[in-house]
Amino acid sequence: MALDMDIHELLVIGDSDLLIHQVQGEWATKNAKVLPYVTLAQSLCKKFKKIEFNHMPRAQNKFADALATTKSMIQHPERSHIDPLEISLRAEHSYYSHVEAExxxxxxxxxxxxxxxxxxxxxxxxxxxxxxxxxxxxxxx
Structure with a gap:
């Protein structure tokens, strides 16, 4: 999304210190399931002029905590598949789009x-x- 918005400098705040260090190439990635994601993240990082990673524990990041809580409440029929979460940014407040009467x-x-x-x-x-x-x-x- 940041690339689509033509953003050149990015601050990434993550709750996984391990993953942040792996993407930055500081720590080795031993888990074969995680390796494709780390490789993809590393290739995306090269498309930015400046990218910085900060670790923030989930307890201090209410948005990530809310996503994790929501995920734990949803039962998906196939455990190996997770539907993507789509977040839309609107140009105006939601009450502008909701009109009940003239x-x-x-x-x-x-x-x-x-x-x-x-x-x-x-x-x-x-x-x-x-x-x-x-x-x-x-x-x-």
Whole structure:
């Protein structure tokens, strides 16, 4: 992904000190199952102008810990195959893409203003919405 984004300098933070040292060529790779991954990582490293590796224990890396926890909760029918995890980066916040209804021309604070001015709610306001409006209105009075 970093190569696709035309990134030339990269900081890699990993929770496996062993793997970091193997990719950097400091330690030998004895496990035959890991060797293709180490070789691939080493070839990818050559495509960057600068690449730095830092070890961070999983206990200090909440994202890696969350991925490991999620992995342990998923039962896959074939233990030898793991589906890739796809992470998409969005150009805007997710609430920009989620629209439930046509927007009205009134400002976001219209319900609070109506309550402050008249002590009234709109007709279709739910009980939870009334509680929220009341709570927010208390900050203005």
């Amino acid at each position: 927007p009205d021309v009134k400002p976001w604070y219209n319900d609070i203003k109506l309550y402050l001015e008249n002590g009234e709610y709109l007709d279709n306001t739910t009980r939870n919405q009334r509680k929220t409006i009341l709570r927010m209105a208390n900050g203005f009075s």
